[in-house]
Amino acid sequence: MPGADNRxxxxxxxxxxxxxxQILSQLNWEEVNIxxxxxxxxxxxxxxxxxAGISFFAASACKIVSVKIVTxxxxxxxxxxxxxxxxxxxxNWLFSASLGGxxxxxxxxxxxxxxEEKFERQxxxxxxxxxxxxxxxxxxxxxxxDTYGRLAERLIDEDKAYRCYVTTEELGRxxxxxxxxxxxxxxxxxxxxxxxxxGKPYAVRLSVPPGEKISVEDLVRGGIVFNSSEIExxxxxxxxxxxxxxFAAAVDDAQMDISHVIRGDDHIINAPRQxxxxxxLGFSKPKLAHVPMILGADGKKLSKRHxxxxxxxxxxxxxxxxxxxxxxxxxxxxxxxxxxxxxxELIEKFSLKGIGKSPSVFDPQKFLWLNGKYLRDLPxxxxxxxxxxxxxxxxxxxxxSERLCKVVAQMRERSETLNAIVDQSLYxxxxxxxxxxxxxxxxxxxxxxxxxTLLAEELSNVEDFSHDNIHGGFERVMQRTGLGLxxxxxxxxxxxxxxxxxxxxxxxxxxxxxxxxALRLARAxxxxxxxxx
RNA sequence: GGCCCCAUCGUCUAGGGGUUUAGGACGCAGCCCUCUCAAGGCUGAAACACGGGUUCGAAUCCCGUUGGGGCUACCA
Numbered sequence: 001m002p003g004a005d006n007r008x009x010x011x012x013x014x015x016x017x018x019x020x021x022q023i024l025s026q027l028n029w030e031e032v033n034i035x036x037x038x039x040x041x042x043x044x045x046x047x048x049x050x051x052a053g054i055s056f057f058a059a060s061a062c063k064i065v066s067v068k069i070v071t072x073x074x075x076x077x078x079x080x081x082x083x084x085x086x087x088x089x090x091x092n093w094l095f096s097a098s099l100g101g102x103x104x105x106x107x108x109x110x111x112x113x114x115x116e117e118k119f120e121r122q123x124x125x126x127x128x129x130x131x132x133x134x135x136x137x138x139x140x141x142x143x144x145x146d147t148y149g150r151l152a153e154r155l156i157d158e159d160k161a162y163r164c165y166v167t168t169e170e171l172g173r174x175x176x177x178x179x180x181x182x183x184x185x186x187x188x189x190x191x192x193x194x195x196x197x198x199g200k201p202y203a204v205r206l207s208v209p210p211g212e213k214i215s216v217e218d219l220v221r222g223g224i225v226f227n228s229s230e231i232e233x234x235x236x237x238x239x240x241x242x243x244x245x246x247f248a249a250a251v252d253d254a255q256m257d258i259s260h261v262i263r264g265d266d267h268i269i270n271a272p273r274q275x276x277x278x279x280x281l282g283f284s285k286p287k288l289a290h291v292p293m294i295l296g297a298d299g300k301k302l303s304k305r306h307x308x309x310x311x312x313x314x315x316x317x318x319x320x321x322x323x324x325x326x327x328x329x330x331x332x333x334x335x336x337x338x339x340x341x342x343x344x345e346l347i348e349k350f351s352l353k354g355i356g357k358s359p360s361v362f363d364p365q366k367f368l369w370l371n372g373k374y375l376r377d378l379p380x381x382x383x384x385x386x387x388x389x390x391x392x393x394x395x396x397x398x399x400x401s402e403r404l405c406k407v408v409a410q411m412r413e414r415s416e417t418l419n420a421i422v423d424q425s426l427y428x429x430x431x432x433x434x435x436x437x438x439x440x441x442x443x444x445x446x447x448x449x450x451x452x453t454l455l456a457e458e459l460s461n462v463e464d465f466s467h468d469n470i471h472g473g474f475e476r477v478m479q480r481t482g483l484g485l486x487x488x489x490x491x492x493x494x495x496x497x498x499x500x501x502x503x504x505x506x507x508x509x510x511x512x513x514x515x516x517x518a519l520r521l522a523r524a525x526x527x528x529x530x531x532x533x
Numbered sequence: 534g535g536c537c538c539c540a541u542c543g544u545c546u547a548g549g550g551g552u553u554u555a556g557g558a559c560g561c562a563g564c565c566c567u568c569u570c571a572a573g574g575c576u577g578a579a580a581c582a583c584g585g586g587u588u589c590g591a592a593u594c595c596c597g598u599u600g601g602g603g604c605u606a607c608c609a
Contacts, residue, residue, distance in 0.1 A: 238607040489568035501570040
C-alpha cells in the first residue's frame with residue numbers, strides 16, 4: 001500500500017484528535033509525525049505518553065484513511081496444529097482484529113508427500129476451538145497450480161527464471177563434494193543446461209543477480225540486510241509442477257492483498273527470497289514481522305517434527321481454549337505486568353510493540369497454572385457441560401446436573417484441568433472405587449470401626465441432609481467419642497472417597513447423599529472386619 | 534563451515550541513560566487459614582552473560598568476546 005503514510009499524514013493535522021466524538025488529544029506537529037509513522041506499524045517507534053492506547057488510535061485512524069489491514073495464517077497440513085504455529089495464528093488474528101482488518105486462512109499443501117486432508121481438518125478444528133475466526137474462503141495452494149505455472153512461465157519468458165534439468169541426486173552429490181572441500185555450493189545459471197534433454201522433467205529456478213543488497217524491513221527487529229550473492233538460484237517450481245514454498249507464498253501474499261505477514265523467526269531467511277520473487281513479478285510486498293520462536297525446555301526449537309505438542313492434544317487433556325489463547329499470546333508478547341487477558345482485552349491491547357526479540361521457552365507448569373486460574377473463573381454450569389462427555393466416556397451414567405454442579409464447585413479449586421476434575425472426583429459418580437492402599441492401612445483400622453458405626457447412626461438422624469446439619473452430626477460423634485474433628489473426618493474421608501484427599505468432609509457427605517453415605521460406611525465397617533479376620 | 538537472529542531471576546517477562554536497594558507472574562521455601570488436599574492471603578530466596586568503550590552517570594547506547602538458536606532442500 002504505497003503512499004499510505006502520506007495519506008495518513010494528509011489527514012492527521014495538528015489540533016484536536018477526535019475519535020467517536022471524543023477529543024482524545026491535542027496533537028502538535030511532532031506528534032502528528034510520530035503518529036503517522038506509527039500507523040505504518042513500526043513498533044520500534046516509541047509511543048509518546050499521550051498515546052498509550054496505540055492500537056485503538058491506529059484502528060480509528062485506519063478507518064479514517066481506509067488502509068486495509070489483511071493478515072493471514074498459512075499452515076501446511078503436515079501435522080496437527082502445534083503450539084508454535086497456533087501462536088503465530090493468534091498474533092496475526094489479533095493484529096488484524098485490533099486494527100479492524102481481515103484475517104485470512106491459506107492452506108499450504110504443496111508438499112504432496114506429506115500433506116494430508118485429515119491434518120487440514122484438524123488444524124481448522126483447532127483454530128475454531130481457539131476462537132480464531134477467519135474471513136472469506138479458505139485458499140488452498142494445491143488448487144492454484146495453474147496460476148503458479150503461468151507465473152513461472154512468465155518469468156522464464158522474461159528471462160528472470162530458467163529451466164533446470166539437473167536431478168536432485170546430482171545436486172546432492174555436488175553439495176557433498178563442495179562440503180568436503182569446505183566450500184559452499186550455490187546453484188548458478190551456468191549449470192542450467194546440464195543434462196538438458198527434450199521432454200526431460202525440469203524444475204524452474206529464479207535467476208538471482210549476485211552482489212545486490214536486499215534489505216528487509218522487519219517490524220519486530222528492524223532492518224536486516226542480506227547479500228544476494230549468498231542466495232543461490234533457488235527453485236520456484238518443482239519438477240512435479242508444484243510451486244515451492246517461497247514462490248507460492250510470495251505469489252499468494254500479493255494476490256490475496258496481504259498487508260502484514262507475522263510469522264516465525266525461522267522464516268527470516270525466506271524474506272529476501274520472497275522479496276526477490278515479488279520484485280521479479282512486479283508484485284506488492286507485504287510488511288514483515290518475524291516473531292521469535294518457542295523453544296522446548298532443552299532450548300531447542302519446539303516443532304511438530306520433533307513431536308511437539310499440539311493444540312488438539314491440550315484440548316484432549318482438558319485445557320480450556322481461553323487459557324491456551326492466553327498462555328500462548330503471553331509467550332513472547334507482553335503488556336506491562338498483566339498476565340490474564342480476555343480475548344476482547346487482547347484485541348484492544350495487542351500491538352507488535354509488545355513482541356519481544358528473544359525466543360521463549362515453553363513452560364508447561366505456568367500453562368497448567370493459568371488453565372487452573374481460568375477453571376476457577378468459569379461458571380459452574382459451563383464447566384459441568386464440558387465435563388459430562390468426559391464422565392460418560394468412562395462408561396459412567398450421566399449424573400444429574402444438580403449433583404454435577406456441586407461437584408464442580410468443589411473440585412475446580414483443586415484441579416487444573418477438566419480431565420483432572422473428573423479423574424479426582426470419580427467417587428462422586430460411582431460406588432465402584434478402590435481404597436487407596438496406604439490410606440486404608442492407616443485409617444480403615446479396628447478402632448475406627450466404632451466411629452463409623454456412630455457416624456452412621458448420627459447421620460441417619462439428621463433430617464435435612466445439608467452441610468450445616470451434617471456438621472451437627474459430626475459434632476455429636478465428637479462429643480460421644482471425645483475426639484477432635486480431624487480424628488473423625490479423615491477416616492470418614494477414606495471410607496467415603498477411598499482417599500485422604502477430597503473436598504471438605506461435610507460437602508462430600510452432602511453431595512453423596514444419605515443413602516450412599518450409609519452404604520459406604522457399612523462397606524468400610526465390613527472391610528475392617530474382613531481385614532481383622 | 535557460511536549466512537542470519539538473540540542475550541534481565543530456573544522459566545515467562547517489566548524496564549529503553551539518573552525515578553532501581555532492578556518490578557510482576559509461574560515454580561520453589563516459610564507462615565497464616567484449616568477436617569485432608571487444594572484454593573486464597575502474607576513473607577522470603579532468586580537475574581541485568583563477560584570485556585572494553587561513550588557519558589558526570591549504563592541493565593538501558595556502541596564495539597568485541599562468549600554462549601544459545603535458526604537457516605543452509607525440487608520441506609514448509
